[in-house]
Amino acid sequence: MELVVGITGASGAVLGVKFVEKALDLGFKVNLVVSEWGEKTLKAEASMSSRDIKGVKNFDNSDLMAPFSSGSYPFDAMVVIPCSMNTLSMIAGGISNDLITRTASVALKEGRKLVLVVRETPLSLIHIENMARVSRAGGIILPPVMAFYHKPKTVEDMINYVIGKVFDQLGVDSKLYRRWGGG
Numbered sequence: 301m302e303l304v305v306g307i308t309g310a311s312g313a314v315l316g317v318k319f320v321e322k323a324l325d326l327g328f329k330v331n332l333v334v335s336e337w338g339e340k341t342l343k344a345e346a347s348m349s350s351r352d353i354k355g356v357k358n359f360d361n362s363d364l365m366a367p368f369s370s371g372s373y374p375f376d377a378m379v380v381i382p383c384s385m386n387t388l389s390m391i392a393g394g395i396s397n398d399l400i401t402r403t404a405s406v407a408l409k410e411g412r413k414l415v416l417v418v419r420e421t422p423l424s425l426i427h428i429e430n431m432a433r434v435s436r437a438g439g440i441i442l443p444p445v446m447a448f449y450h451k452p453k454t455v456e457d458m459i460n461y462v463i464g465k466v467f468d469q470l471g472v473d474s475k476l477y478r479r480w481g482g483g
């Protein structure tokens with residue numbers, strides 16, 4: 301399975317890094333695009349840059365010549381993790397003037413899986429309406445919301461829960477969290 305992964309400038313850059321690492325472990329091919337503010341949050345929160353993420357093919361967010369900028373290129377799914385409200389609003393508005401928003405637009409028009417790990421709190425009505433718009437167009441809105449039924453003990457357990465939920469959307473059992481098996 302070939303993925304396009306976008307990391308944008310919302311808090312939680314580590315979610316993107318851990319997601320990519322696990323996707324590579326699971327045998328996915330990963331094309332990585334990090335926005336300018338994604339790079340800045342990676343540096344501020346994880347003291348790293350996109351070049352430190354090994355095993356992926358890196359693309360510049362300004363590179364609209366990238367293969368998956370076209371619907372004719374058969375990537376399987378796109379995950380934007382984390383997804384800023386700025387990128388969400390551009391996707392919801394049909395704007396596609398960089399590689400992340402263009403690929404999201406391609407995923408929606410081609411009926412391919414698009415998962416947005418949107419992060420902001422609290423949410424304004426504008427954010428909520430943008431999420432509704434993307435959802436109606438076929439995108440999956442998957443905020444990094446905590447759960448406790450899997451009995452997390454560490455921050456890593458909580459990160460794995462969110463990432464595991466993304467893999468669930470891709471139809472892959474990553475075994476990253478313990479599922480609810482009944483009371």
Ligand SMILES: Cc1cc2nc3c(=O)[nH]c(=O)nc-3n(C[C@H](O)[C@H](O)[C@H](O)COP(=O)(O)O)c2cc1C
Binds near residue numbers: 307336383386419
């Ligand atoms: C440290 C830091 C954390 C941020 N966290 C968020 C956030 O959680 N959600 C959000 O929507 N924007 C957040 N922002 C603001 C975005 O980075 C900003 O809106 C930017 O324009 C997003 O650009 P992009 O969508 O191209 O990555 C944060 C910015 C910084 C510097």
